Amino acid sequence: METVRAHFEQEAPVYDGTILKLIPGYRQMISAVVDALPFGPQDEFSLVDLGCGTGSLTRAILSRFPEARVTALDFSAAMIGEARENLKNERIRFVHRDFSKWTWDQPYDAVVSSLALHHLITDEDKKHFYAQCFRHLKPGGMFCNADIVLANTDMLQKAFMGKWKSFMMQSVDADEIEGQWMVKYRTEDVPARMDDHLIWLKEAGFKYLDIIWKYYNFAVYCALKT
Numbered sequence: 564m565e566t567v568r569a570h571f572e573q574e575a576p577v578y579d580g581t582i583l584k585l586i587p588g589y590r591q592m593i594s595a596v597v598d599a600l601p602f603g604p605q606d607e608f609s610l611v612d613l614g615c616g617t618g619s620l621t622r623a624i625l626s627r628f629p630e631a632r633v634t635a636l637d638f639s640a641a642m643i644g645e646a647r648e649n650l651k652n653e654r655i656r657f658v659h660r661d662f663s664k665w666t667w668d669q670p671y672d673a674v675v676s677s678l679a680l681h682h683l684i685t686d687e688d689k690k691h692f693y694a695q696c697f698r699h700l701k702p703g704g705m706f707c708n709a710d711i712v713l714a715n716t717d718m719l720q721k722a723f724m725g726k727w728k729s730f731m732m733q734s735v736d737a738d739e740i741e742g743q744w745m746v747k748y749r750t751e752d753v754p755a756r757m758d759d760h761l762i763w764l765k766e767a768g769f770k771y772l773d774i775i776w777k778y779y780n781f782a783v784y785c786a787l788k789t
């Protein structure tokens with residue numbers, strides 16, 4: 564966790580440009596989360612953005628739902644600092660905290676995240692975290708996550724990695740991909756299989772699960788607390 568945090572402390576000033584070169588469909592993933600939220604444009608609702616980073620998802624949500632009240636949480640001071648600069652909006656409460664240790668402070672209408680929850684390390688951490696999300700959602704509340712996932716077979720996983728690298732090769736050179744981003748992926752990221760996420764969400768009590776967007780090893784999935 565400390566390595567991950569240190570990485571984002573360093574990365575923060577250039578993060579917004581870098582992420583577009585590394586993640587295929589980054590903007591589509593953010594839009595898909597916004598599209599999944601079961602609210603009208605003028606509804607007032609409470610939402611937490613876990614691992615908010617520089618604030619792209621929070622910004623997109625507030626632009627569609629200006630009456631939402633957002634808790635934007637991240638454990639990197641530099642990333643939160645960028646988000647504060649980018650989003651000067653009194654409807655946002657910034658929380659500088661580790662989401663795996665956070666004491667949830669209120670029930671929420673929505674829990675969202677983008678490209679952050681794969682930092683939860685073990686399957687048990689992930690299951691426990693989904694149970695926490697379920698417990699702290701109001702009835703009718705939605706969980707939605709945009710993230711990196713694993714394929715179900717080694718063969719498909721190899722194909723997914725090839726597709727991901729081909730995307731990065733459009734703007735990043737091969738040495739940087741292998742020497743920097745693949746090293747980071749292997750040492751800091753702990754994605755799980757899409758199937759397992761759906762099982763764990765169901766075990767936590769969620770209903771009406773859906774994968775609303777997918778491109779090889781990137782997915783946006785959501786689930787309702789009825």
Ligand SMILES: C[S@@+](CC[C@H](N)C(=O)[O-])C[C@H]1O[C@@H](n2cnc3c(N)ncnc32)[C@H](O)[C@@H]1O
Pocket residue numbers: 564567568571582613614615616617618619620636637638639642660661662663676677678679682
């Ligand atoms: C790849 S960035 C994604 C940022 C933003 N959600 C986006 O879509 O651009 C991952 C973010 O999650 C944060 N993060 C990772 N693990 C965390 C944890 N355990 N608690 C809080 N924040 C965490 C990092 O500091 C970083 O800002």
